[in-house]
Amino acid sequence: AVVSTQTTGEKEIAHMRALQERAKDQQAEKDALRAKRIQEEVEREQRKKDKEVAHKKAETEAHLKKARNHQVQMREHFLAIEAQRERQEFERVLAVQQEGQRQEEVKDREARSKKLHHAEEVRKQIKEKEKDMIHSRQMFFEEGIKLDQEAQERRRRLDEIKKKKLDELQGAGVPTKYINEVARRAMKPQTSLITH
Secondary structure, three states: OHHHHHHHHHHHHHHHHHHHHHHHHHHHHHHHHHHHHHHHHHHHHHHHHHHHHHHHHHHHHHHHHHHHHHHHHHHHHHHHHHHHHHHHHHHHHHHHHHHHHHHHHHHHHHHHHHHHHHHHHHHHHHHHHHHHHHHHHHHOHHHHHHHHHHHHHHHHHHHHHHHHHHHHHHHOOOOHHHHHHHHHHHOOOOOOOOOO
């Protein structure tokens, strides 16, 4: 009976130990499962954060790329405007230069034509004058002397009139500057001081 009791007690102890081991195993499984769930949750959170970081990075890169593209487009736009402005300015300057050159060529042609015409006229006049001089020397030698004497007399009278006029101006109180100007003009060849 004692042996039987011990055996029963040992069985109960063994059963209790088995229950305890099973409980420990179950607890260990629960702990392991909980740890696994926690790990999975941590990994999910990490993946979520990584995804958010990657998304934010992609958005930032896309924004920067868009900003760079816009900057490049604006720079190209301004360069195109500047190139067009420089081209227009070049064309304007070129047109002005071409017009100036054209006008200069026209002036040169007109000047050459005028010079040739003048030279021809001078040659004709020289020939005519030589002819007239020969004729005049032959026909009017004596008359020339007479005319020269008359001309000297006219110049003498004209000089007297000029001097009288200048004296009248001075006597009338006309400023010396004006009198000098009148005298200078009166000294010009073929210019008469008295017009009335």
